[in-house]
Amino acid sequence: KEIAAFLESENSKQKVQMSIHQLTNTCFKNCVSSITDSNLNAQEEECLSSCVNKFLDTNIRLVKGLQNSQ
Amino acid sequence: KEIAAFLESENSKQKVQMSIHQLTNTCFKNCVSSITDSNLNAQEEECLSSCVNKFLDTNIRLVKGLQNSQ
Amino acid sequence: KEIAAFLESENSKQKVQMSIHQLTNTCFKNCVSSITDSNLNAQEEECLSSCVNKFLDTNIRLVKGLQNSQ
Amino acid sequence: QIAQELAVANATELVSKLTENCFEKCLTAPYSTNNEACVDQCLTKYMKSWNAVSKAYVARIQEASTSGEI
Amino acid sequence: QIAQELAVANATELVSKLTENCFEKCLTAPYSTNNEACVDQCLTKYMKSWNAVSKAYVARIQEASTSGEI
Amino acid sequence: QIAQELAVANATELVSKLTENCFEKCLTAPYSTNNEACVDQCLTKYMKSWNAVSKAYVARIQEASTSGEI
Numbered sequence: 328k329e330i331a332a333f334l335e336s337e338n339s340k341q342k343v344q345m346s347i348h349q350l351t352n353t354c355f356k357n358c359v360s361s362i363t364d365s366n367l368n369a370q371e372e373e374c375l376s377s378c379v380n381k382f383l384d385t386n387i388r389l390v391k392g393l394q395n396s397q
Numbered sequence: 398k399e400i401a402a403f404l405e406s407e408n409s410k411q412k413v414q415m416s417i418h419q420l421t422n423t424c425f426k427n428c429v430s431s432i433t434d435s436n437l438n439a440q441e442e443e444c445l446s447s448c449v450n451k452f453l454d455t456n457i458r459l460v461k462g463l464q465n466s467q
Numbered sequence: 468k469e470i471a472a473f474l475e476s477e478n479s480k481q482k483v484q485m486s487i488h489q490l491t492n493t494c495f496k497n498c499v500s501s502i503t504d505s506n507l508n509a510q511e512e513e514c515l516s517s518c519v520n521k522f523l524d525t526n527i528r529l530v531k532g533l534q535n536s537q
Numbered sequence: 538q539i540a541q542e543l544a545v546a547n548a549t550e551l552v553s554k555l556t557e558n559c560f561e562k563c564l565t566a567p568y569s570t571n572n573e574a575c576v577d578q579c580l581t582k583y584m585k586s587w588n589a590v591s592k593a594y595v596a597r598i599q600e601a602s603t604s605g606e607i
Numbered sequence: 608q609i610a611q612e613l614a615v616a617n618a619t620e621l622v623s624k625l626t627e628n629c630f631e632k633c634l635t636a637p638y639s640t641n642n643e644a645c646v647d648q649c650l651t652k653y654m655k656s657w658n659a660v661s662k663a664y665v666a667r668i669q670e671a672s673t674s675g676e677i
Numbered sequence: 678q679i680a681q682e683l684a685v686a687n688a689t690e691l692v693s694k695l696t697e698n699c700f701e702k703c704l705t706a707p708y709s710t711n712n713e714a715c716v717d718q719c720l721t722k723y724m725k726s727w728n729a730v731s732k733a734y735v736a737r738i739q740e741a742s743t744s745g746e747i
Contacts, residue, residue, distance in 0.1 A: 357566040365651035377568035379663040427706040435581035447708035449593035491730045497636040505721035517638035519733035
C-alpha cells in the first residue's frame with residue numbers, strides 16, 4: 328500500500344512537472360519575442376503569468392463544456 | 398486466444414482513433430481560419446473532407462514510393 | 468549479461484536513429500524552402516550540414532550551461 | 538479495464554488538442570483580455586470538425602479496403 | 608530508483624525544449640554564423656520563464672483547489 | 678524480435694515525418710488540386726536530406742568523442 332501511495336504521488340508530481348514544461352514551451356514562444364539580453368522585462372513577465380492563467384482557464388472551460396454536452 | 402483477439406481489435410481501434418485525432422488537429426488548423434461562430438460553413442466542411450483524403454493519398458503514395466525504392 | 472549488452476547497444480542505436488529523424492525534420496523544414504525538383508542543390512546541402520552542426524553545438528552548450536549553473 | 542484506459546487516453550488526447558487549438562485561435566499575447574465566447578464556439582466547431590474528419594476517414598478507409606488499394 | 612528515472616525524464620524534457628526554443632530564437636538558416644552569446648542569454652531567460660510559469664501554475668492550482676473550481 | 682520492433686518504430690517515424698513534411702510542402706488548403714509529382718520529388722528530396730543529416734551527425738559525433746568534447 329505504501330508503494331502504491333508513493334507511486335501515485337510520484338505520478339501526480341510528474342504530471343505537474345510535464346504540464347510546466349509544456350506551458351513554459353508554449354508561453355515562452357508567445358511572450359518572448361527576441362533575445363536581446365538575459366532578463367525578462369516587466370511586460371514579458373506579465374505576459375507569461377497571464378498566458379499560464381488563460382491557458383488553464385481555457386482548459387477548464389473546455390473540459391466543463393465537454394462534460395455538459397454529454 | 399480470445400484475449401489476444403480482443404487486444405488486437407482494441408489496438409487497431411485505438412490506432413484509428415489516434416489517426417482521427419491527428420488528422421482533426423492538422424485539418425482544423427489548415428481549414429478553419431477564424432472562429433466567428435460555432436458552425437462549419439460549406440467551404441470549411443469541403444476543405445476538411447478534402448484535407449483528409451489528400452493526406453491519406455499522400456501517405457499511401459509515400460509508403461508505396463518507399464517500398465518501390467528498396 | 469549478453470542480453471543486457473545487446474539491449475543496451477540496441478537502445479543507443481535507436482536513440483541515434485530517433486535523433487536523426489528529429490534533426491532531418493527540423494533541418495528539412497528550415498533548409499528546403501520549396502520542392503521544384505528531386506535534387507538537393509549545393510546551398511541546401513550546405514545548409515543541412517550546418518543545421519546539424521549548429522543544432523548539436525547549441526545542445527551541448529546548453530547542457531554545459533545547465534551543469535555550470537547548478 | 539484496458540478498454541477504460543484507452544477511453545481515458547482518447548479523452549486526454551482530445552482535451553489536449555482542443556486546448557492547444559482553441560487557445561491558439563481565441564487568445565493572443567499579451568493575453569490581457571478573456572475570450573470565453575470564442576472558446577465556447579471553438580469547442581463546438583472543433584467537435585463538428587472531428588465528426589467531419591471521422592466520416593471522411595472511415596469512408597476513405599472502407600473504399601480503399603474494398604478496392605484493394607491498401 | 609523510480610524517482611531517479613523521473614528526474615532523468617524531466618531533465619531530458621527540459622534540455623529538449625531548451626534546445627528547440629533557443630535554436631529557433633538564436634539561429635536561422637543558412638546557419639552560416641554562430642550566436643553563442645544569444646544561446647547563453649536564451650538559457651538564462653528560459654530558466655527565468657520556467658520559474659515564472661511554475662509560480663503562476665502552482666498559485667493557480669492552489670487557488671482552484673481552494674475555491675473548489677477543480 | 679526486439680530489433681524487428683525497433684525497425685518498425687523507425688519506419689513508422691520516417692513515414693510519419695515524411696507525410697507531415699511533404700503534405701505541408703506540396704498541398705495547401707482548400708486542397709482542391711492534386712500534386713503527385715511534387716509528392717514524388719519530395720520523397721526523393723527528403724531521403725537525400727536524411728542521408729545528408731545522417732552523414733553530418735555521425736561525423737560530428739565521432740569528432741566530438743575523439744576530441745573528448747562529449
